[in-house]
Amino acid sequence: MRDPDVAQTVSVSNPLAGERARRFETGLSRAGLGLVPRLGRRASDALLARLLRLLADRHPRAFEALRGMPDARVLIEPVDAPVALLMRVGPELSLHALPRGADGVGEAGAADAVVRGPYARLLDLLEGRIDGDALFFRRELSISGDTALILALRNTLDGEEEMDLVADVASIAGPLARVLPVLRRNAGPVLDRIEAARRLLPPPLRRGIERVEARIIGTLPGSGA
Amino acid sequence: MDNFELICPAGTPAALRAAVDAGADAVYLGFRDETNARNFPGLNFTRQDVADAVDYAHARRVEVYVAINTYPQAGNLGPWQKAVDDAARLRVDAVIMADPGLLAYAAKRHPDLRLHLSVQASAANVEAIRLYRDTFGVRRVVLPRVLTVPEIAKLNAEIDIETEVFVFGGLCPMAEGRCSLSSYATGLSPNKQGVCSPANHVRYEQRGGALASTLGGFTINVFGEGEQAGYPTLCKGRFVAGAGAGGAPAYLFEEPTSLNAMDLLPELKAAGVRALKIEGRQRGKAYIAAVVRAYREALESFAAGRPVPHIDLQAMVEGGTQTTGAYTRAWR
Numbered sequence: 001m002r003d004p005d006v007a008q009t010v011s012v013s014n015p016l017a018g019e020r021a022r023r024f025e026t027g028l029s030r031a032g033l034g035l036v037p038r039l040g041r042r043a044s045d046a047l048l049a050r051l052l053r054l055l056a057d058r059h060p061r062a063f064e065a066l067r068g069m070p071d072a073r074v075l076i077e078p079v080d081a082p083v084a085l086l087m088r089v090g091p092e093l094s095l096h097a098l099p100r101g102a103d104g105v106g107e108a109g110a111a112d113a114v115v116r117g118p119y120a121r122l123l124d125l126l127e128g129r130i131d132g133d134a135l136f137f138r139r140e141l142s143i144s145g146d147t148a149l150i151l152a153l154r155n156t157l158d159g160e161e162e163m164d165l166v167a168d169v170a171s172i173a174g175p176l177a178r179v180l181p182v183l184r185r186n187a188g189p190v191l192d193r194i195e196a197a198r199r200l201l202p203p204p205l206r207r208g209i210e211r212v213e214a215r216i217i218g219t220l221p222g223s224g225a
Numbered sequence: 226m227d228n229f230e231l232i233c234p235a236g237t238p239a240a241l242r243a244a245v246d247a248g249a250d251a252v253y254l255g256f257r258d259e260t261n262a263r264n265f266p267g268l269n270f271t272r273q274d275v276a277d278a279v280d281y282a283h284a285r286r287v288e289v290y291v292a293i294n295t296y297p298q299a300g301n302l303g304p305w306q307k308a309v310d311d312a313a314r315l316r317v318d319a320v321i322m323a324d325p326g327l328l329a330y331a332a333k334r335h336p337d338l339r340l341h342l343s344v345q346a347s348a349a350n351v352e353a354i355r356l357y358r359d360t361f362g363v364r365r366v367v368l369p370r371v372l373t374v375p376e377i378a379k380l381n382a383e384i385d386i387e388t389e390v391f392v393f394g395g396l397c398p399m400a401e402g403r404c405s406l407s408s409y410a411t412g413l414s415p416n417k418q419g420v421c422s423p424a425n426h427v428r429y430e431q432r433g434g435a436l437a438s439t440l441g442g443f444t445i446n447v448f449g450e451g452e453q454a455g456y457p458t459l460c461k462g463r464f465v466a467g468a469g470a471g472g473a474p475a476y477l478f479e480e481p482t483s484l485n486a487m488d489l490l491p492e493l494k495a496a497g498v499r500a501l502k503i504e505g506r507q508r509g510k511a512y513i514a515a516v517v518r519a520y521r522e523a524l525e526s527f528a529a530g531r532p533v534p535h536i537d538l539q540a541m542v543e544g545g546t547q548t549t550g551a552y553t554r555a556w557r
Contacts, residue, residue, distance in 0.1 A: 128239065129511055132509055134542075137455065138545070139436065139448070144428075144429055144430065147424045148425040150424075155236065155266065155267030161239045
């Protein structure tokens with residue numbers, strides 16, 4: 001039976017194709033996140049500030065609550081991505097991308113609390129597609145520092161309806177916003193066909209393709225992702 | 226034969242809509258303060274949220290209950306009485322309470338407001354339940370999670386108000402409303418401030434591959450590498466028994482586990498239970514949608530006389546284990 005806690009996937013007629021499309025979308029957004037620090041600190045901060053403004057417009061209730069929290073910093077650290085996000089909550093709400101080395105984030109000391117987990121699970125959690133306690137019980141998510149701060153952040157975001165971060169990010173990327181719905185409709189079946197074709201390839205070639213894919217989506221060596 | 230009512234939790238407006246849409250008959254929630262036993266950061270409802278929740282639920286013929294189930298502090302009755310007044314004003318369908326003084330206030334000031342007795346009252350015998358019914362007009366009692374199914378059947382045979390029992394979620398194995406374990410460790414009470422293991426007293430530490438949870442500076446559990454974790458509550462902590470004992474820490478009261486009584490629907494129906502309650506106002510809307518949908522499916526099968534399906538909720542449970550708790554426990 002299908003794991004009931006597996007995040008709900010984008011709406012497509014074939015659930016398996018939907019899950020595959022969601023994985024593709026997750027990989028794509030992780031790759032996009034990996035590119036952010038390469039813009040330089042000023043440009044990446046400006047981009048993330050724009051994203052926050054857009055999210056605040058779309059989710060006013062949650063963002064009012066985030067601004068009403070005491071000033072604090074939460075490091076959101078995907079263990080399988082080259083970048084972590086430092087979110088400042090409170091009146092000075094902001095978001096910064098920090099490069100993540102093999103041994104974690106150097107600036108983690110600035111955070112009052114840290115949430116760590118696989119990128120896909122963190123994205124599901126931020127979008128309210130999955131239950132944070134269940135992830136914690138299964139040890140897929142680890143937290144340290146100020147537990148009350150993490151709980152307040154989690155509950156605030158989970159209380160928001162229909163958060164779709166991938167679509168929100170795409171909407172500030174111009175043409176991608178128009179392409180995304182088409183991608184979502186078609187990515188699953190197309191990826192199914194690619195996967196079927198891939199199974200016919202000789203193993204060395206298949207492994208080579210997998211290495212290239214890992215490089216494209218920014219997977220860290222040895223992260224197990 | 227009347228069908229069971231399915232009573233579902235909500236910690237946020239989004240969770241309430243998830244519960245309603247997944248098939249709840251009633252949703253219970255709390256205000257954003259110490260008047261309810263899930264007074265956690267970022268959780269619960271403003272007065273306006275409750276007004277919106279009532280509109281949403283009533284439009285879909287779903288009821289809304291408000292839990293005002295902590296004990297007021299002497300000399301500071303205001304927040305609790307205001308919670309009762311506001312619940313009545315906001316047209317909720319019932320309030321869930323434990324404190325006799327507050328029940329008296331509600332019965333006198335709002336005679337049309339339906340009163341349910343919270344599990345926090347720990348009313349587990351005929352005399353106690355009759356007292357609450359006769360004195361305050363309580364219409365339903367939420368039974369503590371310490372009774373076997375035969376004991377519930379015996380109780381129902383002797384009382385004439387509805388009973389509601391927990392069927393899924395976190396398990397409190399203590400005398401609810403009386404437990405002071407968390408208070409000793411943190412100075413804050415689940416029964417007065419609504420915080421069992423308050424988050425600002427909880428810390429998690431990685432110790433190699435192990436995960437340690439601490440409460441008020443006390444290490445209360447260490448989960449080995451790959452071992453599923455549980456809530457940081459003392460009743461599910463590991464202890465070394467005996468002064469100076471050198472033994473390995475072990476569970477003293479209860480292991481991290483979740484209640485799941487889906488297989489006991491026939492027995493609970495035969496025992497005269499009216500309503501089934503899902504625990505978890507602190508959980509995310511994904512949990513609420515999955516668990517409520519599963520129980521709705523099970524109840525529909527049961528009502529139609531079909532076998533209750535086995536629906537896998539393993540991914541949702543604390544500590545990676547499920548139990549039927551006291552319902553089938555042979556020892557006392």
